[in-house]
């Protein structure tokens with residue numbers, strides 16, 4: 001692999017000061033948000049060098065989230081696939097059941113230090129909404145979660161969880177009434193209430209500093225995985241695999257390995273009904289660069305630049321954009337982006353449940369489906385680390401409905 | 408001299424302020440827009456701001472969001488909007504037209520291609536809500552190359568230092584967003600706007616337009632006392648919404664045009680009366 005390293009810069013040095021990963025990222029927002037984003041950037045830079053802040057973050061991650069999460073050798077599954085040894089990074093065991101909470105715990109600590117009293121978030125599957133409502137409850141802060149009307153229908157269990165946690169869930173009726181519209185609505189709220197409000201974005205997307213900041217909060221996944229694989233195997237893995245919605249669990253795993261050029265990285269997008277049908281959520285595999293939600297990145301758009309509807313069986317991957325760092329890693333050839341269909345992901349869900357007794361989220365099931373293809377092409381001595389980004393409890397209803405089962 | 412520049416020069420000479428209506432192109436159907444533009448000029452509009460429909464209008468409140476959605480039902484694209492302006496120019500060569508929209512439809516065309524097409528269609532200024540000057544290193548030169556004025560927003564959160572930066576790149580006029588919030592917000596505070604405008608005037612000689620939250624003739628007149636231009640958007644677009652039952656027929660279009668014209672006429676006379684007082 002040949003990658004131009006400019007003047008001794010490491011890949012992990014990105015983004016640049018203005019939030020660019022090559023041509024991607026940046027800050028594309030209405031003027032009213034420029035100053036609040038600048039304040040956020042200053043706070044992020046300051047507190048990531050502040051020992052007290054980092055100690056509080058570590059303590060919360062250990063005692064509230066339950067970190068470190070195990071790196072589990074999926075022995076039976078590896079044997080069945082007959083190739084590489086597969087390790088699962090068990091983010092599903094975190095408090096609230098997914099990696100999302102690593103980020104909300106971190107951003108909430110920043111919100112507290114910045115003196116913000118009101119928290120807002122967007123959510124698709126409801127996982128990020130739940131993780132946000134959870135940390136807001138813990139601090140007793142007002143919390144408003146924007147969720148597309150379509151998603152409220154699909155994810156009623158998580159809507160109720162958020163309400164139990166004291167959050168107000170606002171149904172977004174505009175546009176396609178899904179995650180992208182919830183993000184627009186959260187931005188509109190933020191523009192209107194910037195004085196007291198902190199916007200916790202749930203993935204490594206949005207305007208700078210969000211992509212870098214969310215990555216840095218999620219990078220605990222990769223840092224732990226690196227230590228753990230050294231302890232288990234005494235060497236780095238050959239490949240990393242993670243699913244990609246906005247890209248936060250993937251970049252969290254990838255980032256601490258990005259300068260280790262012998263470690264291959266695979267991000268798995270949702271091919272939905274198949275890339276050829278147009279009904280998917282795979283901007284890196286089948287989209288084009290454009291500007292949405294504050295950054296330049298790969299998008300799903302029509303020839304006039306309008307954002308087009310997406311489809312995935314998993315609500316958490318149902319997003320027409322992707323974090324800008326992934327767009328850059330794709331273009332420079334450092335990471336590979338692939339896709340699996342709804343059907344393949346569903347098979348992955350059942351496979352892992354039956355062979356390892358671990359019921360994965362449908363998002364994570366996309367990574368599983370790709371590992372099922374990748375592992376057999378590798379040697380028995382080779383190692384894959386897959387990010388098991390969340391647990392499947394929230395999806396049991398969806399899976400049952402697809403399997404024709406009614407409760 | 409650009410149309411925008413000569414428009415403001417002439418207004419100043421006559422001691423008048425610019426009335427700048429905003430409507431979304433293609434709302435509620437593509438047929439209405441050309442007639443509406445001419446009607447607005449007749450009713451006292453000095454500059455027309457034409458919204459380019461976008462699927463994800465992040466800076467807009469519900470009224471203009473829905474306008475975008477209505478226009479997109481007919482697939483009104485940026486190219487379609489330029490075609491409408493081309494037709495407008497067949498009989499009107501004076502009234503400046505400013506496009507207001509989001510970056511992605513422009514990205515798809517490419518900045519230079521877009522700027523050339525816009526120039527040929529007779530566009531005078533371009534206000535792209537989601538591109539701050541920091542990201543505009545190739546966008547601004549592309550507009551300038553084709554004599555288009557890059558219009559930028561200043562907001563209540565813009566520091567004086569940023570104002571300087573932004574005004575350095577802007578031409579035509581400066582657009583001051585009168586409230587923290589999205590388009591269509593109600594609570595505009597005239598005194599506060601006046602104070603902010605004083606600061607803006609220290610930074611730039613460009614004319615300043617004020618928008619977001621101007622709902623009626625009275626507010627328009629009050630703002631006209633302190634700014635060179637008054638931008639009215641949601642108050643007009645909501646008249647389209649109220650005629651929802653009549654969408655996409657000629658009768659409905661006539662009604663919409665009539666109602667918008669009436670509001671503009673009342674704003675025009677309030678604006679003129681008020682500014683002549685001072």
Ligand SMILES: Cc1ncc(COP(=O)(O)O)c(C=O)c1O
Pocket residue numbers: 098099100124125126127128202203204243244245246247248249250315316317361363364389390391
């Ligand atoms: C379990 C799980 N994995 C993955 C995702 C996708 O998000 P990201 O790509 O930011 O990790 C989600 C989003 O809701 C999720 O709930």
